[in-house]
Amino acid sequence: xxxxxxxxxxxxxxxxxxxxxxxxxxxxxxxxxxxxxxxxxxxxxxxxxxxxxxxxxxxxxxxxxxxxxxxxxxxxxxxxxxxxxxxxxxxxxxxxxxxxxxxxxxxxxxxxxxxxxxxxxxxxxxxxxxxxxxxxxxxxxxxxxxxxxxxxxxxxxxxxxxxxxxxxxxxxxxxxxxxxxxxxxxxxxxxxxxxxxxxxxxxxxxxxxxxxxxxxxxxxxxxxxxxxxxxxxxxxxxxxxxxxxxxxxxxxxxxxxxxxxxxxxxxxxxxxxxxxxxxxxxxxxxxxxxxxxxxxxxxxxxxxxxxxxxxxxxxxxxxxxxxxxxxxxxxxxxxxxxxxxxxxxxxxxxxxxxxxxxxxxxxxxxxxxxxxxx
Amino acid sequence: xxxxxxxxxxxxxxxxxxxxxxxxxxxxxxxxxxxxxxxxxxxxxxxxxxxxxxxxxxxxxxxxxxxxxxxxxxxxxxxxxxxxxxxxxxxxxxxxxxxxxxxxxxxxxxxxxxxxxxxxxxxxx
Numbered sequence: 001x002x003x004x005x006x007x008x009x010x011x012x013x014x015x016x017x018x019x020x021x022x023x024x025x026x027x028x029x030x031x032x033x034x035x036x037x038x039x040x041x042x043x044x045x046x047x048x049x050x051x052x053x054x055x056x057x058x059x060x061x062x063x064x065x066x067x068x069x070x071x072x073x074x075x076x077x078x079x080x081x082x083x084x085x086x087x088x089x090x091x092x093x094x095x096x097x098x099x100x101x102x103x104x105x106x107x108x109x110x111x112x113x114x115x116x117x118x119x120x121x122x123x124x125x126x127x128x129x130x131x132x133x134x135x136x137x138x139x140x141x142x143x144x145x146x147x148x149x150x151x152x153x154x155x156x157x158x159x160x161x162x163x164x165x166x167x168x169x170x171x172x173x174x175x176x177x178x179x180x181x182x183x184x185x186x187x188x189x190x191x192x193x194x195x196x197x198x199x200x201x202x203x204x205x206x207x208x209x210x211x212x213x214x215x216x217x218x219x220x221x222x223x224x225x226x227x228x229x230x231x232x233x234x235x236x237x238x239x240x241x242x243x244x245x246x247x248x249x250x251x252x253x254x255x256x257x258x259x260x261x262x263x264x265x266x267x268x269x270x271x272x273x274x275x276x277x278x279x280x281x282x283x284x285x286x287x288x289x290x291x292x293x294x295x296x297x298x299x300x301x302x303x304x305x306x307x308x309x310x311x312x313x314x315x316x317x318x319x320x321x322x323x324x325x326x327x328x329x330x331x332x333x334x335x336x337x338x339x340x341x342x343x344x345x346x347x348x349x350x351x352x353x354x355x356x357x358x359x360x361x362x363x364x365x366x367x368x369x370x371x372x373x374x
Numbered sequence: 375x376x377x378x379x380x381x382x383x384x385x386x387x388x389x390x391x392x393x394x395x396x397x398x399x400x401x402x403x404x405x406x407x408x409x410x411x412x413x414x415x416x417x418x419x420x421x422x423x424x425x426x427x428x429x430x431x432x433x434x435x436x437x438x439x440x441x442x443x444x445x446x447x448x449x450x451x452x453x454x455x456x457x458x459x460x461x462x463x464x465x466x467x468x469x470x471x472x473x474x475x476x477x478x479x480x481x482x483x484x485x486x487x488x489x490x491x492x493x494x495x496x497x498x499x
Contacts, residue, residue: 048474061470144448175487186454191465195487229487235465237457245465251485259485267462275462285484307484317475321467339471345482365478367471 052363169202227253241269
């Protein structure tokens with residue numbers, strides 16, 4: 001571990017981004033049209049890989065789900081990120097490094113009539129960032145099964161540290177989510193989602209620097225950030241075993257960061273037991289009010305985090321899923337999925353200080369997933 | 375002129391409107407009648423509208439309001455949900471893979487929240 005590193009794992013787990021299990025727990029719990037059923041007993045395994053911008057992240061993930069007492073279901077999950085980082089921030093100001101992040105989650109669901117209630121807990125641990133997340137959610141199906149109203153709450157307690165000093169600070173986070181899923185026609189489903197996130201504490205990265213007339217100085221962030229995000233999505237049956245999905249998300253926060261996300265995806269049964277999916281995602285954001293590539297003087301708040309700059313990104317993805325019918329050992333059936341995504345990021349006001357040009361990079365995301373049911 | 379909705383009499387109706395409805399139907403001339411409603415009734419009487427006609431108008435209005443508030447029937451019948459039940463109609467077909475994919479975006483972007491989540495499906499349950 002390089003003691004002088006910058007943009008460490010805190011960047012991979014940055015600014016209160018909940019971990020994979022926490023996000024899954026919160027997301028799964030909050031909006032599920034099939035809310036009035038418990039998940040099937042299953043074991044899931046996944047290998048994931050991210051490579052882009054000088055950062056490589058690989059690792060396994062697994063989850064076990066088991067129902068009991070007829071109306072309850074419990075799950076445990078384990079997730080690992082093995083990180084090797086030589087990102088633009090690292091190579092321009094510190095030494096490359098490698099480290100590991102582990103995430104353990106557990107959850108409980110209770111089905112009561114047309115209501116599904118769930119609680120969850122996720123702990124994430126790395127050598128300079130610790131996070132505990134608690135979630136609770138309820139979904140209610142009504143209107144003859146055509147509507148699902150969901151709401152959820154999550155609370156996070158994070159500790160931010162530096163590996164080379166005794167720096168230590170806290171982040172408190174509250175997430176509120178409301179969702180409505182509605183069957184509109186025999187071929188069309190739409191969802192509306194709203195989420196507010198309230199954060200307080202140390203929201204910067206203790207390793208990263210801002211620039212004033214080219215000189216590096218520590219970043220200074222406000223100690224509070226409240227955000228609003230709203231999304232509308234729809235999926236439509238196109239006939240012949242095919243569907244088309246579309247979605248739009250609007251985002252705004254008290255740091256004056258605004259973003260728009262467009263999603264398009266299609267899925268189709270290409271042969272018995274095989275589903276192919278293609279997706280495209282466009283994302284654009286305007287910079288936070290206190291972001292600058294190079295400040296002309298000292299300000300109360302200063303950031304040079306490229307994730308707070310003005311940029312666009314495109315993501316193209318594909319996924320194949322095989323249903324493995326018939327018994328596989330002790331499993332009654334299984335499913336195998338392989339996915340790949342190509343991501344492109346183009347920054348409008350973040351320069352590569354090695355050559356003075358606007359920064360851009362490509363990423364490749366690869367996933368292999370297997371699930372067995374018994 | 376209609377009844378003043380902010381009058382004490384109207385506010386006190388929030389618990390039970392039976393008494394208020396009786397007053398409106400003309401059975402209870404009670405002290406809670408406000409000035410505006412009295413004036414309206416006086417004008418109606420001047421035009422030859424008796425209490426019975428007034429009650430009929432109010433009853434018709436109430437029925438119209440009730441019919442407008444009737445809960446609509448689910449318009450997609452269970453036997454019409456075959457396509458909705460197909461796995462390709464799920465907004466997220468694989469929670470673990472989608473959660474990881476979303477994590478990649480969350481880490482690289484300044485936004486968070488209201489992300490794609492589990493959903494879709496047939497609403498058959």
